[in-house]
Amino acid sequence: MNVIARSGLLIVALVVLLVLSAPAAKAEVGVTDDKILFGSFQDMSGPGAYLGKMCSLVLAAWKRWVNEDLGGIHGRKVDVVIEDNKYDPVLTKTAFTKLVDQHKVFALTAVYGSTPCQAIIEDIDKAKIPVFATAATTQTMFDPPRRYLFHYACSDQDNSIMMVDYIINDLKTKDPKIGICYQDDEWGKDALSGVELAGKKYGLAHTAAPYKRGEKNLNPQVMKLKAAGVTHCFFAGYAPVYAALLTEANKVGWKPIFFGDYVTVDPKTFMAGDLANGHFHFFNLGLRSEGVPGWKKMEEIFTKGGATEALDWPLAPLMWTPLLMLTKAMQDIGKDLTREKLIDTLQSYKDFDTAGLGKIEFGPNLRKGSHVYRVLQCDAAKKEFKPLTDWREPSLVWGKR
Amino acid sequence: MLRINNLEVVYNDIILVLRGISLEAPEAAIIAFLGSNGAGKSTTLRAISGLLPYEDGEITKGTIEYRGEAVHTFDPQRIVGLGITQVPEGRRVFAELTVEENIRVGAHTRRDGKEEFRRDYDRVLAYFPALSRRLRVQAGFVSGGEQQMLAIARAFMARPSLMMLDEPSLGLAPLLVTEIFDIIRKINAEERVSVLLVEQNALMALAIAEYGYIMENGKIVLDGPSHKLMENEDVKEFYLGMKSDKERKSFAEVKHYKRRKRWLS
């Protein structure tokens, strides 16, 4: 037995040596005559593994689409190296170093997670490597703007300002009691700051009930909001927790109007059953149920690429739209593809045509990709979200708050 | 009843602890098993109880027969079931169980019903009246003598036909030792239980035993009826602490003894 263990260890040691010494020298970083190499880190076994799975599927579908349907980009095929970061900041740093230094990728794409992205924000600047785009929710991703770091996700600050706008202007509620239940991290604090900003504008107070990531028992939070008599409650966090919030609120007989942020636009919200019905959500993407051409095309490409599962995920365009833009940019640049050119091209697009998938736009000093949102209403019976309004901006426009 | 033939035991694949010993315990007899520290007495008992496989020990040669059946490959619980129990060295009562629970654990292998259990339970308390006053006390908090009594009582509850006691006098006051040895003799006489008594207190042991074995360095060096052993000069000198000319023994003489011991075996 010990012989097995010992020889096993020997093999492990050999593999380490082989892996670490394998040459990966390339003349130009990430771009060769026949290949453009992208990198991505995904959580494959940690708390964000569900997202990791979706992103890997989307990336696989994209790769197949570019290489086979489009026949590559100017004669080059794209390839994606994925590292597992387990949603852990240190492993992300390791993964980043590995992608940049060992795999020598051209750019990073389709990454997410506030804590992991935060850990490498400095390294991105140092390595001068484009990251297009992060779906992290933290504001530091786009404020202050960094040349190489693009952000495409909802801002919860926008969302929560829009909530107050909607309560006052559309629902025309007199004297609403505003509450917010949020995951106690940068993401949730972003939402909280929105409620504070809007509260200042409209002269409203609010009750805040943070919960820790991973917490499932929301009883204290619900009791706090209920005791304060909250009538309109914003939620920033994951959909299953939102469902738990709805269930707990129903249990103790507290029946406010809920507003979920864009992450709650997810089938998991229906875990709460009828309780989710009629509540509002904010969203920056086109919906599959609308049957827009953008989604039709996604359906076609994803089905061919074996990523049908990702189609049930309303947030899929959050990963897909930047990939479309990236493809277009690389096509427009031509044979002479460099990182700097890529960035200049990406930020030059005005009104990029997503065929109904939602707006995406950057500028020389603007790294925040989404600016307009719609208010959706949840229909629990059909398990659908329906747009109630047209695309709109929060009353306090970002950059001028 | 119990017969050990040429038993050899190795620990950890290298340490030879028993170098081929043979001994015999007849029905309803008290056998004394003497020897200094590390001679291999406890190992012999552990081998009989079937504990060796759990302690990295192994029987490499020889057999242990109980009523004509080879038992040295049996699991400990099967050996207890056959009627061989051991009172381990240092008593080893279950300190966190009450005295009563300790006694109940002793009857673990019994499957003969509540009444039988009750009868033995009363009987054992009759042997050890001291215990009946402390039934609800955690065994860890009773005195050393009481713990020894408890350990014997516990072993008795398995209804043994052979009871092996490993140094029951260890760490006890002389008066208590006498008391415990009396009870052992009583149990032997009244219940017709064979007793294999491992002792360093050779005088006491030989006083109640019919036959004795003396062990040194993993070998039986001398055996015989107790009265004969007690008269043996070497035994007197080295185990009973008596020397005819009342002189202190010197190291040189010990060496001398060892030389003769080789000749003896």
Added chain:
Amino acid sequence: MAVTRFCVRTYRQDLRILSSPAAKIGLILFLLVLLTLPLWARKYLVFVACISGVSVIGALGLNILTGMTGLISLGHAAFMGLGAYTAAILSAKAGWPMVPCLLSGAVMSAVMGAIVGVPTLRLKGLYLVVTTLAFQFIVQHVIYHWESLTQSDKGIKLATPAFLGLEFGSYDSFYYVILFCAVLVAVLTKNLAMSRTGRALVAVRDRDIAAEIIGVNLAKYKILAFVVSSFVAGLSGALYAYLLGLIAPDHFTFNQSILYVAMIIVGGMGTVLGSVLGAVFMVLLPEVISAVSGPLASAYPTLAPRIGGISVVVYGLVIILFLLFEPEGLFGIWIRLKRYFKTWPYTY
């Protein structure tokens, strides 16, 4: 089976750090490789070496507490966190240079170690384990919520480390700082293990009441173990902070604490070499797993969602199999290999 050392004839021999000329030559060669590493290795390898170095220091620290003194701690990452945050705050807010930052990180952690050590004097076994666990979670909570000081999730960005006018901003250069500290800590730990204090600590581990009876001042040595261990942990944490350049609460979680325990167990409890081997092994293990799973995931993207699970399973299995077949850890293997070659061609 206990690992037995080779025969020594004099105390002098026993006290020697290197037991044979062969060991000396081996060590010199090894040091040479270590010293020249950034010259020939790629940046990623240097980075992994840096992480290994920090882990080695951390593991050595835990080894003093758990391996030598037998006080099991699941709060080691918290001590590292204390060191890291002290260094980071002093560096970022007070603008202190590197060396004072590193030292005050270590001292801060040592002070907390003393404070934690006192109440744990009465605790044994798993009660102590869970109490250190409690410390871990409380420190995590405080780091997370003392926003004015720690900036919570945003993390603290450290100034570029510099010493005597030299900058250690890159992995290549900071590697030497880590190497220096790691060797220093290893030698000091080895020394400690062989000193009177070290023997007292081992006595406490093996049988603390007996140790007290023979005159070992239990309270003193237990607290000493906590202090020394957390000092080293704090140093390792501070180095970690400088290495990463930015630290956030998630760097010092319960999982990290477990990782360190795994390091000293896999390496072989209570030995300096074991801690070093264990730390390097546990850092490289995920590298090996991802070296296999990474290309697989890239080649078969539909398999990717499954690969994460597999890597977790493999990680767990390696630990289980290791302990099933080699409870003495890497150190045990090392000793056996050494003995094998020393006595070759005779087996005994």
Added chain:
Amino acid sequence: MALQILLQLIVTGLAWGSVYALIALGFVLIFKATDIFNFAQPELMMLGAYLSFTLITALKLPFLPAFLVTLVLMTVISSLLEMMVIRPLVGEPVLAVIMVTLGLANVIRGMTGLIWGYEELQFPKPFSAQPIMLFGAAINQAEIFTILATALLLVVFFIFFKYSRAGLSMRATAEDTSTAFLMGINVKRVFTASWAIASVVATIAGVLLATFTYLEPIMGHAGLKALPALILGGMDSVVGAILGGLIIGVAENLAGFYLEQYLGGGINEITAYVIVLIVMMVRPYGLFGTKEIERV
């Protein structure tokens, strides 16, 4: 109103505390018999919940039969684990065994992710979702069942350990394995049995937890609260584990409501540990644990 809030917080706290109590109970059962601290206990809980989920959704079994089949499956799985992984390590240092159970936890968690994916899954609700009012506090039926199951198990195990032959032999084995051998106790069987029983308790905890939350491969994190519960009660006390669980459950719910504004969000997450620290200063062997009787 204030009183009603307090009552509501206590009632919900009891329900969550029951889950912690059941996980802690699993820890105690294995620890009592084998002196091994099984860090994979929360993962066994999760595995039980996932297995019964599969039986209900994939094989379309009704809740109760599915639950019973799960109990049988879990008994088999945990017995096998004990025999293959843990038994060879009996007698090795505590820390090595702890580490192995941590490795085991990794393996089970990884397997769960591999088989069922990382998505949160909704457990088919066997109980009506309509809450019940209890002295003015609302409580879910699933929560009531959790509290009742915990109370029932408490009584069952108390009787089992105090009066049954098997229970007594488990306690004896826990204390002194080699003497237990001499009593004719089948020690191996006791070890296996303790794992089997602990897995049954874990499954009950897992299924109940899943009925009022949802399934995910990290649901074992609830086990991190069971640890302080366990230590609070005393490692080797069944009653202690359960009371410890309930105390932690209630205390953290109260802290989450009353102390959050002073000490920050997530204070309920560490309440358990703060309580443990305080209790450990006063009673280093828990509220109900036995002080080790130590002789040199």
